[in-house]
Amino acid sequence: MRTYIITKLLHAVGVALVISFVSFFLLFYTADPASTLLPENADDADIAEFEKQFGLDRPMLVQYGDFLAKVVFQGDFGSSWVAKVLVGDLIGVALWPTLKLAIAAQIIAAVLAIPLGIIAAIRRYSLVDNVTTFLVLVGQAMPLFWLGIVLIIIFGVWLKWLPVSGSDTFAHLILPAITLGSFILPLNMRLVRSGMLEVLSQDYIRTARAKGVEEGRVLMKHAFRNAAIPLVTVTGVQFGALLGGAVVTETVFSWPGLGRLAIESIQVGDFPVVQAIVLIFGAFTILANLAADIGSAWIDPRIRFD
């Protein structure tokens, strides 16, 4: 188990390094901060001064090494070129709204997916099963930003029940959370259902039933716990999708999170901010993958020898 964790850990660190390097490399050759950020009448001296201020006149590898060292040892992502404040401060403000949104969406998805998936698995071919299948298909075809706009029109404009943008109160959270939740719901439902189906056909479930264990107990205690393994495993992969969905959702609802910050920064060419957000999203995804790997190896020891 220990070598398994160390292997996975090293792998994760490697992936993180590659992501940091590739994103740095891409943005280094894309961004032209002097011409985007300085006034048009800036002369060569101004540009040189600007580049010196941000250390942009050094070779790429030196800049990268400097950047990496500061991130790793000081948690310092540098300064924003546009807002003229520390990137860390911008991200600190935007992080919590995104987490709030992601957690709320995950709760909505879980609350719906687990019971629906279980019922669909137990009562195959029933109405609930068919509705679940249909929801999965519809959910996968639904463009998030369109769903967001439709929800805004119905609940914000027509019914006037909920605010359509901003993030001050709990009411503000409802529509974005539903939007993002609907994005991850189909996959969750599918996993719970197929996991349950597979487990229910196993011998130990039949044994438990044959021994007269109460049906509800069989389902929850014996079946669901094992069916949860694929759910745990996929959390990591799904986490990346969740962040991607957050970018879309935040844009539609003007939600002041990391996703919107990323898009705004990309659009104005604010390289250090984009760089930091890509790294943070990547790190979250890697950590989620790592937790899922280790978690599922812990639940099911056979995986370690895979």
Place this chain on the structure above:
Amino acid sequence: MVDTTANGGIEPERQDKQAGRAPIWLLVLRKAWQLRMGVFGFLLLAILVAMALFSPLIATHDPYAQDILARLELPGFLGGTSDHWLGTDQLGRDLYSRIVYGARVSLMIGVSAVVVSAVIGIVLGLLAGYFGGWIDSLVDFSVNAMLAFPFILLAMTLVIILGASAENVILALGISNWPIFARVTRIETRKLREQEYVLAALAQGLGHLRVIFKHIFANLAAPLLVIATVEIARSIIRETFLSFLGLGIQPPTPSWGVMLAEGRAYVLTVWWLSTLPGAAIFLAALGINLVGDALRDLLDPRLRKG
């Protein structure tokens, strides 16, 4: 390769038992439901393809023709009386005709992006799975690193580097999405590599390229086709989102994403301007997904999801 049960390898036993228990009428209903969904999907896809191929015949107006006097006309179903049955947009262009021409853009980009990612992913997956060794480790690592990258941010960054245009959106989406194909191809190739018929081909002195393409790839084509179908739907949604953000197709080209973005300014009053192009995206993706599901059932029973 031995498993040819028509009802999916994962759960044949359970299914048989259930089938024996469920009343006939329910099974008939279910079959009809499946068929109906498949037929519905093919119908949607047929409409999409027809709109793309024969846009000038199906559209009623020139999608670029502006009519300042007839701006924001009501659609017929809301009591509009003009000859624009879905009304007009903020520049007086015919909404219906723009949606029809938008199908051409979406389908072209969706299919091309998947071709790009499929070619990259399949070639790398075949090489990695077939030769193993360092190339396998490299591809596996790259796939993991790519999957930890937030997809949408990567695609956006690439578009910004390359410049916003249809070709570059295709490249960006294609380059961002190859790991999906590489992962599946690599795992399946590794399994097929050990098959005796592949060993037999090698034993006959056939070259690696022939063995890889004629003997291994030919047996992967069916599952990859299913994945490609679903990925086309996802690429269409992603393209519209990029265009929605202004990073994809540029106005005045009739793209569903651009139309959605332009209509968003009018959600308070002219709600159909954004929701109708969004509905087109949704129906296109739904149709392709339903066809993908039907293909999965037809081509490879083992791939069926529970």
Place this chain on the structure above:
Amino acid sequence: MAMDTTETTADGPILEVRDLKMYFPIRKGLLKRTVGHVHAVDGVNFTIQRGETLGLVGESGCGKSTVGRLLLRLYAPTAGEALFEGRDLMAMQTDELNRARRHIQIIFQDPFASLNPRFRVKELVGEAYRLHTGDKDWVAYVADLLGKVGLQADHMNRYPHEFSGGQRQRIGIARALALQPRLIIADEPVSALDVSVQAQVVNLLDSLKAEFGFSFLFISHDLSVVEHIADRVAVMYLGEIVETASDRNLYQDPLHPYTQALIAAVPKAEAGAKRRRKEVVRGDVPSPINPPSGCRFHTRCPRAFARCRSERPRMREEKPDHWVACHLYDEAEHG
């Protein structure tokens, strides 16, 4: 139709295997460190004379199939040589190897797994022939071959799943014959088939050998099948060959206790067969990851003594052309 342009050495054995070894690494943990090896083939020596059929027998897991696949370099060997007509297959570069492979063909055990499900029979049988020779009439050639293995020419456009196990194995045989090889390796070619079909396929192989004149390595766990087809027999146990003799000598007078046990376990049909003391091999086959010291058979051998545990017995010619690796025949003890 003659496709062979390389010269054939007329004298000398067709195949000479020297000290062939295949250790499959067991990788584990961090950086896939190798923590052990499966000693699948551990220093195997044998020779096949031109036109001869050598039977290679042993229980499943003894490494006999690995030997067959190694000869075609389907695995990279750990050590050793395999001289095919005097040239070492194990040392060849890709191009030379691919040329040599045409002269050595393999028939696999599983008639379902060994045929590409997406190919028609004519492609299955004729693909390599067409590519290697460029023969425009390859379809006629395939039709002819199908006739020789007992199939019909009009089977040509069908797919493998349309055939029975026995018919599929005939397709596999036709594929092996298509390149007119000088050596055919048959890896348990009949053990996946029904007993009634087994005899037909063995007889077919026997008559094809007479017609085509190839040399033959016949790998099987079934001693009665091998007795029927082989000229000489090599007995394999845990990666090593323990006894080699002519077909007749081996079955009439087995020397190694393991061979004796194997033969005793075969149900005898002939009335006049010499009855032997019933010897059942005790215990399970030890793990090839940590094979026993000394003689590998000592853990199960009814006649093992101290030396068997410590010293690995060497192959000796106990009787004319009858080789055995067993301390029972050491001169010191039994001279």
